[in-house]
Amino acid sequence: GQQLNQSPQSMFIQEGEDVSMNCTSSSIFNTWLWYKQDPGEGPVLLIALYKAGELTSNGRLTAQFGITRKDSFLNISASIPSDVGIYFCAGQLQRSGGYQKVTFGTGTKLQVIP
């Protein structure tokens, strides 16, 4: 099945640094979602984006819906130890009626060095 290209696959950063990760697709979406998975837990939604070009923040997190509708970016500012986890992007093509498939990225594993 289709997978989104998410990069980087993993990263080690120092506490206090900013982090950027992105997701690209060969097909367009009209919804982009960013999830975080803490160790031993299920993914939890961080940010949802519904319009091309949209820039949305949630505390230290900022995500953007790419203009081409084929990509999205997530930035974390001033990282802290609890930012550790796996970050997943997910794309969805919303249409009226029925189930709309969600495609998940392969994840970015973030480790923060105190």
Next chain:
Amino acid sequence: NAGVTQTPKFRVLKTGQSMTLLCAQDMNHEYMYWYRQDPGMGLRLIHYSVGEGTTAKGEVPDGYNVSRLKKQNFLLGLESAAPSQTSVYFCASSYRTGTVNTEAFFGQGTRLTVV
């Protein structure tokens, strides 16, 4: 409000054994999903359900069956477990508002090892 609850959390099976993973949600969501998560593969959809009494195949349905006899429950069955089914399994649910499917709410996962 418990959200999405999965049982069991851990299980070890021998090759050829069968088992059922249970998922319950208390949010009255229409849609429910079963995913498997493998290293470097992200989340892959096994089966899903858009309502009570209905199920459909996802990306990787082979070797699994599901049932949704009640709206709040979605069961995942392994008929004859194989080592390739060693994975972490996540159940999730979501609902529709207008024409938009909301984001998925995930359970805590079931770590299954087949030896």
